[in-house]
Every structure is written in C-alpha cells, then in structure tokens.
Amino acid sequence: MEKRKILITGASKGLGLAIAQKLSDEFTLILHASKKENFKTVIPGSHILCADFSDNEQLDNFCKQLKKEHSDSLYAVINNAGVTFDKSLIYQPEREIDAMLNVNLKAPIMICKTALKIFNLNKRGIIINISSCVGETGNAFQSVYAATKAGLVALSKSLAQEVSALNQEHHIRVLSVSPGFIETDMTAAIPQSEKEKYLKMIPANRFGKAEDIAEAIAFLLSEKASYINGTNIHINGGLI
Numbered sequence: 574m575e576k577r578k579i580l581i582t583g584a585s586k587g588l589g590l591a592i593a594q595k596l597s598d599e600f601t602l603i604l605h606a607s608k609k610e611n612f613k614t615v616i617p618g619s620h621i622l623c624a625d626f627s628d629n630e631q632l633d634n635f636c637k638q639l640k641k642e643h644s645d646s647l648y649a650v651i652n653n654a655g656v657t658f659d660k661s662l663i664y665q666p667e668r669e670i671d672a673m674l675n676v677n678l679k680a681p682i683m684i685c686k687t688a689l690k691i692f693n694l695n696k697r698g699i700i701i702n703i704s705s706c707v708g709e710t711g712n713a714f715q716s717v718y719a720a721t722k723a724g725l726v727a728l729s730k731s732l733a734q735e736v737s738a739l740n741q742e743h744h745i746r747v748l749s750v751s752p753g754f755i756e757t758d759m760t761a762a763i764p765q766s767e768k769e770k771y772l773k774m775i776p777a778n779r780f781g782k783a784e785d786i787a788e789a790i791a792f793l794l795s796e797k798a799s800y801i802n803g804t805n806i807h808i809n810g811g812l813i
C-alpha cells in the first residue's frame with residue numbers, strides 16, 4: 574500500500590528535522606526549508622519543497638505546488654517553520670516584524686487553507702501548528718514572536734470548530750503544540766546566564782530535546798490520539 578504523505582515545514586534542522594526522522598518509516602515526507610542547500614541531512618525518498626515564507630510570492634507558489642503535486646494522499650501537515658528576532662519592540666525594525674508575522678503566522682494560515690481544501694476532498698487529515706510556551710506566558714523581548722505563537726493557538730482551535738461546523742462526517746483534526754525550551758539553533762544564541770535562569774524554572778531539570786517534540790508529534794498523528802482535537806498541547810518539562 575502507498576504510504577500516506579506528510580508535509581513538515583522548517584525541516585532542514587531542529588524540531589522539523591527530528592520530526593522528519595521520527596516519521597520517515599511510516600510516511601512519505603514532503604520536507605520544506607527556505608532553500609534547498611539548507612538541507613544538510615538527506616532523508617531518502619522524501620520530496621523537497623522550498624520557499625522563503627517571508628516572501629508572499631514564494632509562499633503563494635509553495636501552496637499552489639503543494640496542491641498540484643501532493644493532493645492525492647496528503648494525510649497531515651506540521652506547520653513548524655519559525656523565526657525569532659529577540660529585542661525590544663521599540664528597537665525592532667519593521668522588516669523583522671513583517672518576517673515574524675509572515676513566517677510564523679501568515680504562512681501557517683495559507684498552508685492550513687490549502688491543506689483543508691485537500692483534506693475536504695480526502696475527507697480526512699491532521700494539521701499540527703507548532704506554537705510556543707511564550708504564546709501563553711508572553712516573554713520580554715519576544716513580543717511579536719509571542720503574538721504570532723498565540724495566534725497559532727487561536728487559529729488551530731478556530732479551524733477545528735470550523736471544520737466540524739462545515740462537515741461532521743469528515744475526520745479532520747487541527748491542534749497546536751507549544752514546546753518549552755528546546756535545544757536547537759533557535760535557542761543556541763541565548764546567553765548562558767539566561768539559560769541558567771530558565772533551567773531553574775523547569776521541574777524536569779533539563780532543557781528539552783528535539784526528539785521530545787518528535788515523539789509527541791508521532792503520537793498526536795496516530796489513531797491513539799484521534800480524540801485530541803482543537804486544543805493546545807504543552808511539552809515543556811513543567812516550565813512555569
């Protein structure tokens with residue numbers, strides 16, 4: 574039997590790569606990054622679809638290509654690509670604000686729109702939007718980033734309700750996952766003194782690994798998680 578397809582955005586490294594590696598036996602992967610050369614690890618049999626999501630035209634072409642080439646057996650979408658520029662809003666250039674809004678929020682919205690059209694034809698599908706703990710708690714010097722991540726939680730809950738309102742017969746789930754502090758390139762630049770402060774706030778006494786998120790995503794995609802819908806799942810070692 575042909576394997577089901579899954580799109581993972583931001584799969585060149587970090588969480589996206591770990592999710593791809595975890596799911597590669599079970600699914601045919603459609604992997605995204607901003608540029609092809611950013612893939613340092615090749616997963617055999619996977620499809621590559623690149624687009625810089627801060628560019629509206631590239632995002633539009635990406636969605637068109639997804640629909641044209643992968644409508645047949647698209648089973649799930651993991652909207653994982655994300656970017657942060659940490660600084661006070663007072664000093665944040667508009668281009669950084671636009672980049673965070675476009676990559677973290679507009680791109681997932683447009684990809685959800687495309688995926689839901691495909692899922693409506695297939696009568697099933699799952700979308701997982703990767704939010705962040707700061708979408709709920711807020712975080713100084715990450716105000717725009719946190720706002721985009723809060724937006725993903727509201728987007729996921731609203732779409733889960735909307736999908737059901739449109740057709741109760743379909744098996745389509747939409748949810749979000751909020752990682753805490755996970756060791757990837759995104760957190761590597763945080764000064765050591767700041768990291769020590771965060772560590773004291775994590776009851777699990779360690780930072781998360783990309784694999785911690787990948788394991789949870791694999792479960793959320795499975796039939797065992799078929800009743801988990803329209804909600805936000807925190808994976809943060811108990812971070813307060």
Ligand SMILES: NC(=O)c1ccc[n+]([C@@H]2O[C@H](COP(=O)([O-])OP(=O)(O)OC[C@H]3O[C@@H](n4cnc5c(N)ncnc54)[C@H](OP(=O)(O)O)[C@@H]3O)[C@@H](O)[C@H]2O)c1
Pocket residue numbers: 582583584585586587588589605606607608611624625626627653654655656676703704705706751752753754755756757758759760
């Ligand atoms: N690490 C954490 O502690 C943490 C905590 C909470 C939430 N998150 C969220 O988890 C997701 C993955 O984070 P990560 O830690 O794995 O980050 P990462 O290692 O920095 O990886 C980010 C991914 O997003 C892609 N991306 C960045 N800018 C892009 C753009 N303009 N257009 C298209 N793709 C772009 C990157 O592709 P390129 O290689 O092509 O740039 C890369 O694949 C993000 O949404 C992040 O906000 C992370």
